[in-house]
Amino acid sequence: MDDFVRNKLTEWNLNEWIQTFKDQGVDKESLYCLEDQEIVALIPFVGPRSKFKKRLRLLKEEQKTTDPETSESSVEVRPSTSKTNDKGKRRSDLQGESSQSPARKQPRVDIVTQREKVILSDVKKIMTGVDQQLPDQDDKLNRFLKNKINTLETDKREVVSVFGRTGAGKSSLINAVIGEQGLLPSGDISACTSVMTKVEANMRNPKYEAEIEFITKEEWKEELWTLFNFLGDNEDQKKDEDYQDSVEMLSMLYGEEWRNKSTENLMDKKYFREIPEFLNSESKTLRCDTAKELSAKLVKYTQNVSKEEDAKDVKRWYWPLVKCVTVRVPKNYFLQHVTLVDLPGNGDRNKSRDTMWKKVIGSCSTVWIVAEIKRAVSEKASWEILEESYSLMGNGGECRKIHFICTMSDIIGGSDDQSAAGVHDRILKRNDQAKRKVSAEFRKLKEVKKQLSEECFKVLTVSSEEFLRRKSLDRDDTEIPKLQKILQDLNDWHSETFNYVSGARGILSLMQGASSREGADIKTAVSIELEGKLSLELDKVRKPMEETLTAFEKCLSEGVEKSKGSCEEDLKSVLNPKTKKGSAFHRILKCLVQNGGIHKPKKGKSININMKLTSCLTDSIDEEFKKTFPNEGNSGPFNGVINAFSLGTEKLMMNKECENVKLQLTFLKTEEETMTTKLNKLIRKRKKTIYSSLTTTIEETMKPCYDRAKEIRGEGSLKNMRETIEMHVHGSKNVMFAQAKDAMMKQLTDLMSEILETLKSTMQESIELSLKTDGDSIPDVSLELEMVKKYYNELTKSPDDDAILW
Template sequence: MDDFVRTKLLEWGLSEWVEKFKDEQIDAESLCDLDDREIDNLITKAGPRVKFKKNLKLLKEKRNSNQETVISFQCEQEHEEAADVVQVLPSTSDTGKRKSDLQSNPSRLQSPAKRQRLSMPGFEESIILSDVKSIMTFVHERLNDQDKLSAFLKKKISDLETDKRELVGVFGKTGAGKSSLINAIIKEKNLLPSGSVNACTSVMIKVEANRGSLKYEAEIEFITKEEWNEELWSFRQFLDNNKNQDKEDDDYHDAVEKLSALYGEDWKKSFENLMDRKYFKEIPEFLQSKRKILTCESANELSAKCVKYTRSESKQGEGNEGKTWFWPLVKCVTVRVPNNPFLQHVTLVDLPGNGDCNKSRDQMWKGIVGDCSTVWIVTEINRAASEKAAWGILESVSSLIGNGGECQQIHFICTKSDLVDDSDDLSSADIHDQIIKRNIQANDGVRKEFNKRSKINKHFTDDSFKVFTVSSKEFLKGNHLSPEETEITKLQGFLQELNDCHSETVNYVSGAYGILSLIEGARRRKEGAGKADDVCKVLEKNMTEQLDQVKKAVEKAIKDFEQCLTEGVKNSKTSEEKLKSFLDRDKQPSFFKTLEAVVRKDGMHKTKKGEHINLNTVLASCLTDSIDEKFRKTFPNDVKGGSFNGVISRFSLDPNSLIQKYQDVKLQLIFLQTEEDKIKAKLNKIILKEKKIIYNSLTEAIEKNMKKCYEDARKISGKDALKKMRKTIETHVSLNRNIYEDAKKIMMKKMNILMTIICKELKETMDHSIKLSLKASALSESLPDVSKHLETVQQHYNEDLLHTVTAET
């Protein structure tokens, strides 16, 4: 069963029959060939069966109509000059987009027939993808496993299945309007709760599309029983040792809040039985190490059910007596929304601040933050430019999302832009003008502040920073502003662009076109025909030259980084001066408690006032500062720029130029061109992943070295504890002068490993593809006839090409 069949059953209100169709392996191809007897066996109830037959008939009529239009269009195109100049296999630019010879005059492609065709429902992305997937499933089943070529082709078909979701991370302090903003943007007014309860400091909420059902769902992932048991032990030790604790202390407040949320007053009586099953009756999944699934018919219903897993209530008001809140046990909640175009290939992540004492929550947080392609910083428009919390958040994550992540854009979103003087003396026009004026002022102020933040500017240029002044309230009610003026529509447009840029269909169709071309080319080729050996020699020569260029570019980057880091090691005193500056706060009344929290959390702590403290990044700063600029240019998060100054994007064996000279192996060369595109896309993903590991290895090496120091500092108590803690940290750093050199060596080792991976992937993938596509003619007799399938997929491929050219213009 494929996505097309599942989607149709859901659209037709037949969700209860999805599993039956799945069991019977009904796909898009077989769906339209079902006869009455087979339908009767699949759907045993008369009502749903009648509904199914009616919708299936309409689907067949629509598809037949579309096919007739395609045939008519193709006949017209044969007599149009534009069709003659569209290449069978367009070249690939550095940015990875296919271009035709008509790029200099793309308007010639936009005939009325084509415009009509692109707007037709039969050519929707999901239909194309489903059709091509059905074809490839059919071909996969008919390939045997008895020869290398067939096994190679089967693996290539299996590798076509990819689906990368774009992550948009949403940061902002409690009350900034994150939930209302997300609700307004995805047009789900009551999805995420806001206003009545306080946001938690630890629960991450993902919002994405529900592809398997028309219902609203929430998947709740808990921390493990062992982790909670460890937290309970930690809370007990902390509270026993701090019985006279200041009630405003961050860690004291955190411990009491979590314990009271889950246990009410019981924890104050005894810690002995807090893992008893009676406390987890509503969430048996926690004890079973399973995820809890909530399913509802409406967003409002799901929101009400999710509150106790995602939010906290600081005041036990009426109706809250004895109520249990499970958020202390929750690591992540994934909310899935049906039929939402903004979430097709995008996941919005409502992110808490970092500094959580739970290790698995902290690791998940770092992973998600590093994977975000866009970050939204949400704050109220009032004093947005001077809002310490918002800028503090951005500065604290800048290295994680920049050189240590894959963020391409930062959106600074100023909410509640409608809050102006709304007195009776002002007309609606006056209020409108006030709002617009303040929005302009806020935009200018935020941009000026961004340019002052050197810590952020090391990772992001002005081009990657955008400011939005939004009003969810005005977007929904429209008293004074148009929808466009609320700028919610701009953010919706941005999400739509992320969805439209998603290349699942493009990549799948392109890969399928290459595979089918290879099968058909191998079948058509006669023994001794063509000049395969000559082609192979040219390709192998090109391979050697291209790999040499790649290796030289990577080696130069490694040499540059080594020089930068050597300088960074020499400047280690700058990091130690920053550390000393932090430790010299000992005259501040609350500093001892802050330092206690820092060493208890292995050097990292976030205060209730929003200050982010990380002694490990402070010590590593001499190294990271030395490479930041070079690293950003070598590994730009915008993959269009290309890593290593674009050498990977430029890599090509140039099979496209050989097609005219070697027509008898044209189809095999088409396959090699699509393989080239695939391996470069794969390498870009590998590099993006590895570069995050490489950059973060500097801080992680320092953190590992400092772990023993923090453990020793945690044991200190009694008289002069603060002085002894300071001394312990300073002594450890002064006696471990090799920590910077060791961190440098670790990073350089990882860079060399990356170079090996890149060269190996390029050489082995293309060598193997050349060998099996041009030297495996003896195995071609066992291949199935895919000529008709190739025509269909080529049609989709060319359709995508024309659509791409039109979109670019």
């Protein structure tokens, strides 16, 4: 037996067992190795044995923090993601240092991340143990604590949307950035513009997985009706792009069998034998050992043009029936808390696909727009994406960064100077020139810039093939490592770990403070002071919000009057387009009324009557809305005042008279931080529905006239459909714009009320539970609290709280 074991038993108030441990020869090394049956032999009595086991477990957890390399997860090695890593590894091998442990080879940022993973894992174990110690008594404090522990863990997932014309190199880019060659098909295979592909990490097993979600049978039947609207015998129609798109979709799924058949015939089960999941409204899951194998199996569900060798065994292509494909890559560091979404450019005719498209754009924090470098400025598709979607990203979303990515940056024309240095210099010059031109083009988009500032727009030049070929060289001009760094930052292990540890520290502080009998008088005095402070702070939150509502009322009232005066002229520009005449526009208008005023062509801009009618209203509030709900979420009359909310707990903690309630005040401070995060998330979510409420109200008001118009048949139907819509707008304009205004104002008022009520009720409950409730049944968690405090201080890089306060 050594001094280490003797001191630990003394520290744990288990002196009477020192002789037993000595007799059995238990030293420091063997102490850590003790199994349950051996502990039973050493300490036969349940009471002291349970104390010993608990303290030994905590000692082992503490040992991990002082020596992270002893933890199994701490030696996990991430694949190299940049030239620096590969270069460092190569130099080590040349110097004969390959025998170093994997952890030693990791860059500092990797070691920090691994350390935080260890901390997070350890604190989760501690809180699981605390949860199990809580009694089953159904009292308010116990219920509160169990709920708090169960809600500590949150899955924060960032969404990165990737747009780009087919052939621009989206798939190659994604494959290169996440380090998975061959995952998404690239080259001369063209991805179907209707299939949304999400790429995530598979943290459950080592397989490559794809979950295929289909549209419903009813939706496909409706889509068949729309497709047949573009079919006919006249030559003019056959030249129409939408006509060609309809033929292509039907031929992919049915071959030539669709011709001369009705919608009912084409819904026969025989066409869907290979995908019973579609008929049963279920998802289909594919699992493979390699990325290449999964990619080959996915072709028929995601591609509309294939290499001949890929097509020879495929009889039917099912992409017209696919709503979304989610690809999961095993243990991919870049994707652990990030979802990359390969998106079609301008939504989809299918309502559920289009709804999902809008939802994804509205939830993305980062957007990558991919264009071939030689077409970056002239490529219409790239800029149409911004012009079509900026309101979904900006005021109607949460986008904070737009990266315009120019691909194939290593390809350059011939020159007299063909030396490596000469070619390199010309590439750099051409890439810098492309960046300047693209940035200048963005500055021309005045409407887009109302919601998405120049500060959020960045241009990068990349070459996926060159990156994979040259990533081990000293020089890297592809900027793909910058994209990888963006994904690393979005994963944000530190925030996830810190939020969990901070929350755990608050809960344990409450538990330890609640079990204390000391300081009854000071608890009462502090609770009275905090309740008074809460009332004052709520007034500080309420006032700027009310002022904002007044500003919105004024803006919207002006927008209503402008809408009344311009709506009929705006409507004519949609119903009488200069570019489409006669039968071509007849088919488009039929689709417009069939789809609630919206038509999505295969190429070019979408047509949306509802958004056209709402344009004056949205223009009237765009500036105020951006100021009120900035996507950064750290300022404004809603986020800003919530972030400034404080009960002054830190100041009270510095008061020596409050020493006996310091733990309770620590908990309340944590609750403030948790509440700030929760309310910022609520605002981020609610702002989207508030902004879209204007268009939603117009859609609802216009629906009856669309329903009447789609029933119109026969001679003069184009004229009659137009007149039906025009008459409805003329008769409704004095009411529907005011209704849209009222709907938005109600949602804004409801949000303000919910924020104030949530702040008040949550903080009142926290004050009551921490300062007015006895914790007779609460177990002693002093050891757990000390362990978590050590982790907390390590994460904040600060000394212990006591050292600061006293």
